[in-house]
Structure formats: C-alpha cells, structure tokens
Amino acid sequence: MLSTLTYTALPSQEKLQAICKAVAVLDALNSPEYEYRYYSYNKGWAEGEEVFEMQDGEGDQMLILFRAEGCVINGYASDYEESDKNQLTRGLPDVFDEFIFGEPVNSIGTTFCLWYTPAHKWQIGQLETDEDGSENFLDIFDGNPHTYIEWASEYYDEDQDRPAPSLDAVTSIYQGKPLTKDLALAIVPHVEDWQQLERDLQEIGYPYDFN
Numbered sequence: 001m002l003s004t005l006t007y008t009a010l011p012s013q014e015k016l017q018a019i020c021k022a023v024a025v026l027d028a029l030n031s032p033e034y035e036y037r038y039y040s041y042n043k044g045w046a047e048g049e050e051v052f053e054m055q056d057g058e059g060d061q062m063l064i065l066f067r068a069e070g071c072v073i074n075g076y077a078s079d080y081e082e083s084d085k086n087q088l089t090r091g092l093p094d095v096f097d098e099f100i101f102g103e104p105v106n107s108i109g110t111t112f113c114l115w116y117t118p119a120h121k122w123q124i125g126q127l128e129t130d131e132d133g134s135e136n137f138l139d140i141f142d143g144n145p146h147t148y149i150e151w152a153s154e155y156y157d158e159d160q161d162r163p164a165p166s167l168d169a170v171t172s173i174y175q176g177k178p179l180t181k182d183l184a185l186a187i188v189p190h191v192e193d194w195q196q197l198e199r200d201l202q203e204i205g206y207p208y209d210f211n
Helices: 004-009 013-030 094-101 135-142 145-156 167-174 181-185 194-204
Strands: 039-046 049-055 061-067 070-076 112-117 121-124
Touching: 004 112, 004 121, 013 039, 013 049, 013 061, 013 070, 013 135, 013 145, 013 167, 013 194, 039 194, 061 094, 070 094, 070 135, 135 145, 145 167, 167 181
Parallel strands: none
Antiparallel strands: 039 049, 049 061, 061 070, 070 112, 112 121
C-alpha cells in the first residue's frame, strides 16, 4: 500500500506522469461531465507546468504539479487533521513554493505532501503523524491497470448497469497507446460526444486517432 510511510515505492516522475494521464483518460470516458470527474489532467496549467487533480466532491482533494525540475504532491483528506504545513514541507525545493503555499492549494489545505527531483528522488518533510489519509490517495499510482478497474467498478458502477472495462483496453491506456474509437468502446459501452472527448484528450495531452 502506497502512503507517506512507503513513499520511496512511488514510481519515478516520468512513470507517475504517465499513470496520471492514463487514469485521467479513463475518467474522461467514465465521467464525460467534467464536474463529476474524479481524476483529471491539465497539460496547460501554466507555462512549463502540468497538473493532475483528484477530487471526490466531498472534500478530499489532491493536486500534483509536474515541472522540468520535478514534481510535488499535495493531498488533503477531509477526515484527518492538518499538521503543521511548515513541518510537512521541510526541505521542499524552492521551485515548488509558489504552488504549495499559493492558490488553490492554500485554500484546499494539506494533510500530506511529497516531492520528487531527479537528484534526490522522492522525499517528505517532517511527519507529525502517520494518520494523514495518504494511502487512500496514492494507491492508484501502483501502475497496475487492475487497481483502476477495481476502483472504477465500485465508484462508477453503483448507479450504472454496465460491464467492467476490458483489461486489455485499460492496459493499452496505461501503456500510452493512442485512443481509438474501438479502444474507447472497449472501456465504456457508449460515447455520447466524440468531439468533447477529443477536447478532453487535448487538455490531457494524450494521443488519439478517431479516423
């Protein structure tokens, strides 16, 4: 189980970014309406910056900033008390300060924070407690397509009578293969708006071919 206690087991920045884009693509298919989407990715967050977001609509939220210098994860678990942010971010490279201490992160809150640089790999600050909810957020980054399928089957299928997505199809997305119409329909039984899906994929920065 991935958490701030097992942070060294997180994938490298490159692999993490690929996983983030994959689950954002899968969620764009599972949840066409953006406001109800659990995972999303914006390759044009700011110049030289890309951001992955998780939000459950009930207060839990995670943002990951990707830059050339590395990446940083900010998580807020609403059922856990916030620790001293200055302690959680002790040793944080200056390049991440604006993101972590600015908006929207400052208003969201912080129960855990991790960062990665090529020179030092994954690091954390000073933990005041291991009860920070991070395991509920970070497990999706284990790189296993089964993890997303199991999560999505529970999260999205409670109110929808539809089959589970094809493991081969989900694996193809995890491998970064271009999304085709056939591949999309192996993940969800119907795509209502292909043009909207194209716009979503362009925002994520994920390859596709709908011809």
